[in-house]
Amino acid sequence: MKSIVAVVAPVLAAALAATALPARSQEAANPLSFNASLTSDYRYRGISQTRLQPALQGGVDYAHSSGFYIGAWGSTIKWIKDSGGDASVEIDTYAGYKTEVGAGVTVDVGFLRYNYPSNKLPVSANTNELYGAVSYGPATLKYSHSISNLFGFADSKGSGYLDLSATFDVGAGFTLTPHVGHQKVKNNSASSYTDYSLTVNKDWEGFTFGAGFVATSTDAYIGGKGKDLGKNGVVVSIKKVF
Numbered sequence: 001m002k003s004i005v006a007v008v009a010p011v012l013a014a015a016l017a018a019t020a021l022p023a024r025s026q027e028a029a030n031p032l033s034f035n036a037s038l039t040s041d042y043r044y045r046g047i048s049q050t051r052l053q054p055a056l057q058g059g060v061d062y063a064h065s066s067g068f069y070i071g072a073w074g075s076t077i078k079w080i081k082d083s084g085g086d087a088s089v090e091i092d093t094y095a096g097y098k099t100e101v102g103a104g105v106t107v108d109v110g111f112l113r114y115n116y117p118s119n120k121l122p123v124s125a126n127t128n129e130l131y132g133a134v135s136y137g138p139a140t141l142k143y144s145h146s147i148s149n150l151f152g153f154a155d156s157k158g159s160g161y162l163d164l165s166a167t168f169d170v171g172a173g174f175t176l177t178p179h180v181g182h183q184k185v186k187n188n189s190a191s192s193y194t195d196y197s198l199t200v201n202k203d204w205e206g207f208t209f210g211a212g213f214v215a216t217s218t219d220a221y222i223g224g225k226g227k228d229l230g231k232n233g234v235v236v237s238i239k240k241v242f
Contacts, residue, residue: 033061035073037239042075044194045161045183046216048229049090051078059092068097069110079229080119083152088117096131106135110163112144114151125152137168150185159186173203193218193230210237 036126040047042055049055059073073092080087096110103205109132116125127150133142143162150156170176177199185191198211212235220230 012078018200031063031065033063033241035061035241037237039235041233041235043197043235044212045163045181046193046197046214046230047073048227048233049077049079049222050227051067052228052231052233053078058210067093067097070095077097077116078238079208080121080125083121084221085116085119085121085125087116087125089117091115091117104136108133108135116215118150121152123152124147124152127151134186138168153185153188153191156185157229160184175201177201191218193226195230206240206242208241209237210239211235 002157015224026196037057039055039057041052042050042057043061055076057073057075059071061069061071070097070102073094075090076088078088078092092112092114094110094112096108098106098108110130112129112131112204114125114127114129114189119125126148128148129144129146131142131144141162141164142219145162146159148218154160161181161183163179165177165179165181168176177197179197179199180194181196182194183192194217195215197214199210201208201210213232214235215232216230217228219228221228
C-alpha cells in the first residue's frame, strides 16, 4: 500500500512482484490458501513503505471455482509513523471476479481497501480503489481508480494508477517479470510519477525466492528521515504459499 510520493506529508505499496495483491489461483484444488513472506524492502508502486528496510507480510485468499475471490493481506510499514501518524501495519482487504472471456483473454475486476488502523494523519491514509485488468498470454494491463482520497493526499479522489506487466517462464523454475506503471495523483501533479521494475523469481522446495530491480521517476522524502524512498534499488524476498 501505499506509496510515498510527496515531500513530507502523505504518501503513495510492490515488494517484489508487487504490486499489490498476493497471487490467487482461480481453480485451485483447495480454494483457501495462505501466504507468508519476508522482503528486504516493501516497495509499492516503486516507493518504499518501510524506509528501505525489511518487512514481514502475509495473507489469506479464498478463490471460488466460479471466478469470485476474496482475501486479506498485511505488511509491516514505517511511512505513517514517519509522517507523524501512528500506524505500524497495513491491512488490505479485497474482493473481485476473474474469468476467461476468450481464447487466452482473462478479465479481472474488483474492489480493494487499504487499511491503516488508527493512522491519525490529518487526511486519513485509508484508501478505497476499484480495479480492472485484462490479461492476454503473459501480459497484463491493469487500471486502479481511487474512490476516496489517495493515501493521505487531500482532494485526491479520482486518482489513477495504470500499469503493464508480464510474466515469462524462462525454464528451470525461473520466471521473469518486467513492469512499468504510472501513478497520477489528482489535483497534485507534482506527486505523479512513473515506476519500473524487473523481477526474477525461482520456485524451490515449496518456496519462491525473488530478486528485483526497482526504479522510479521521482524523489520521495518523508518525515525528515533523509532517505529517498523512490531511489533505484534491489529487493530480495522469500515467500511460502500453503
